[in-house]
Amino acid sequence: MPERLVVIGGDAAGMSAASQARRRRKPDDLEIIVLEKGNYVSYSACGEPYFVSGEVEDFEDLQVRTPEQFWKVAIQAKIRHEAVAIDTDRGTVTARNLEDGTEEILGYDQLLYATGAEAIRPPIEGIDLPGVYELRTLDDALALRDLAVGGATKAVIVGGGYIGLEVAEAFHTRGLETTVVTMMPTVLERTFDPDMGAKIGDRIEELGIELITEHKVECLESRNGRVVGVGCADQSIRADIVVLALGSHPATRLAADAGIPLGASGAVSVDERQRTAVDVVWSAGDCADAMHRISGKPVNLHLGTVANKTGRVAGINLGGGAASFPGVLGTAITKVHDFEIARTGLTEFEADAAGFDFVAAEVGSTTAAHYWPGSSPMRIKMVAERGTGRLLGGQIFGGRGAGKRIDTVAAALWSEMTADDLAMADLSYSPPFSGVWDPVNIAARKVGELAAGN
Numbered sequence: 460m461p462e463r464l465v466v467i468g469g470d471a472a473g474m475s476a477a478s479q480a481r482r483r484r485k486p487d488d489l490e491i492i493v494l495e496k497g498n499y500v501s502y503s504a505c506g507e508p509y510f511v512s513g514e515v516e517d518f519e520d521l522q523v524r525t526p527e528q529f530w531k532v533a534i535q536a537k538i539r540h541e542a543v544a545i546d547t548d549r550g551t552v553t554a555r556n557l558e559d560g561t562e563e564i565l566g567y568d569q570l571l572y573a574t575g576a577e578a579i580r581p582p583i584e585g586i587d588l589p590g591v592y593e594l595r596t597l598d599d600a601l602a603l604r605d606l607a608v609g610g611a612t613k614a615v616i617v618g619g620g621y622i623g624l625e626v627a628e629a630f631h632t633r634g635l636e637t638t639v640v641t642m643m644p645t646v647l648e649r650t651f652d653p654d655m656g657a658k659i660g661d662r663i664e665e666l667g668i669e670l671i672t673e674h675k676v677e678c679l680e681s682r683n684g685r686v687v688g689v690g691c692a693d694q695s696i697r698a699d700i701v702v703l704a705l706g707s708h709p710a711t712r713l714a715a716d717a718g719i720p721l722g723a724s725g726a727v728s729v730d731e732r733q734r735t736a737v738d739v740v741w742s743a744g745d746c747a748d749a750m751h752r753i754s755g756k757p758v759n760l761h762l763g764t765v766a767n768k769t770g771r772v773a774g775i776n777l778g779g780g781a782a783s784f785p786g787v788l789g790t791a792i793t794k795v796h797d798f799e800i801a802r803t804g805l806t807e808f809e810a811d812a813a814g815f816d817f818v819a820a821e822v823g824s825t826t827a828a829h830y831w832p833g834s835s836p837m838r839i840k841m842v843a844e845r846g847t848g849r850l851l852g853g854q855i856f857g858g859r860g861a862g863k864r865i866d867t868v869a870a871a872l873w874s875e876m877t878a879d880d881l882a883m884a885d886l887s888y889s890p891p892f893s894g895v896w897d898p899v900n901i902a903a904r905k906v907g908e909l910a911a912g913n
């Protein structure tokens with residue numbers, strides 16, 4: 460009899476793991492069953508805003524691999540099957556077939572918990588009205604794309620995080636009047652320092668997207684049973700479409716009910732091999748914690764990069780190999796039209812919370828030599844440890860070519876470079892790409908001077 464691996468959740472983490480395990484162990488050695496409650500497996504949530512905007516035209520492009528393709532390699536990808544209970548004593552998962560409501564108890568020898576994250580839905584009056592959406596699944600993306608081309612003229616996005624901004628960009632690209640409403644003083648409040656967030660917000664407004672800050676939405680207004688406004692009474696903002704983008708939390712209710720230990724963030728605690736504290740139970744992706752390489756503390760990040768890598772590590776180990784996940788920096792990038800926004804490591808706020816004595820420097824520069832046609836302004840902020848000059852984090856925004864510079868900063872953080880190391884790092888130069896000192900060199904020099912007390 461082959462061993463049986465049951466995977467709960469059929470997207471980035473779950474399918475990366477299933478694929479790695481299958482590559483290493485043949486079907487007569489390992490049976491793999493994936494339970495996915497949605498209609499698709501292995502899809503690109505990251506591409507969804509660009510499908511809504513029309514930049515990605517073909518819906519099929521968002522499906523990396525179909526269930527049929529997985530079945531062909533003996534991975535039983537069961538869509539519309541929800542795991543509704545886990546019994547870790549017996550080693551079973553109860554799977555509900557969402558087509559007919561029947562339930563089946565599946566025994567497992569190994570279990571991978573890869574349920575991802577869920578959108579936060581606060582108790583806003585009217586949250587269930589027709590016309591109120593989230594953007595998480597491909598079905599959400601299809602619905603929003605149809606609305607975007609279906610005659611709506613005004614979209615209001617509640618929440619100013621990455622997904623909120625990407626959805627706003629999508630509707631704006633489609634020609635809708637677009638407003639982002641956030642209760643925070645700036646956009647990207649949780650991932651950027653407020654000074655950077657405020658400037659990012661200013662630029663987004665210059666691009667034609669209205670931004671309303673410090674406005675807590677407690678009510679959605681309706682007419683004839685459909686949403687027509689965000690906020691009620693004197694605060695109402697007209698809306699044909701409302702998208703809630705209020706962040707996400709790890710989908711761990713099932714794990715918690717089964718007694719699988721969670722960390723302080725509410726995500727499943729795992730070791731560097733993606734093992735939970737329960738024998739033969741593994742976890743990866745948005746639902747699991749990961750070790751932050753700078754703070755040394757577990758964090759729960761909802762990023763496709765992390766989900767794919769942790770899924771791969773789990774799958775290699777489930778396949779009999781020996782892999783460890785080396786941790787995260789929280790490197791992330793997004794854009795609004797040609798305006799690019801990226802970060803890595805710790806912000807000032809996070810450095811403070813992690814107990815560092817730090818300095819921060821922010822510099823303005825350009826994406827290419829200042830005289831190059833099309834060169835545009837960019838800003839870069841770096842955080843470093845006072846005294847040692849060890850780099851702790853970076854934040855960047857600006858025109859085309861600004862954002863991916865964050866990867867240089869991330870690589871420096873990854874290898875524990877000091878600001879002085881990065882200030883003199885041999886980065887490339889030609890006028891169409893940068894000044895002779897790349898903005899990364901310049902910002903590192905500035906923060907290095909401050910760290911040294913100069």
Ligand SMILES: Cc1cc2nc3c(=O)[nH]c(=O)nc-3n(C[C@H](O)[C@H](O)[C@H](O)COP(=O)(O)OP(=O)(O)OC[C@H]3O[C@@H](n4cnc5c(N)ncnc54)[C@H](O)[C@@H]3O)c2cc1C
Nearest residue numbers: 468470471472496504505542574575744745761762763766
């Ligand atoms: C609109 C959008 C844009 C994004 N853009 C980016 C980006 O540009 N860059 C980036 O790095 N990240 C981005 N992300 C985040 C990225 O998509 C996620 O980090 C990644 O998908 C996480 O993969 P996962 O497998 O852990 O979880 P998920 O993708 O959430 O998959 C988990 C799956 O488990 C299923 N499931 C949950 N519970 C059960 C159950 N009980 N039984 C059966 N199935 C279950 C769910 O239906 C889901 O399909 C974006 C996310 C969204 C929503």
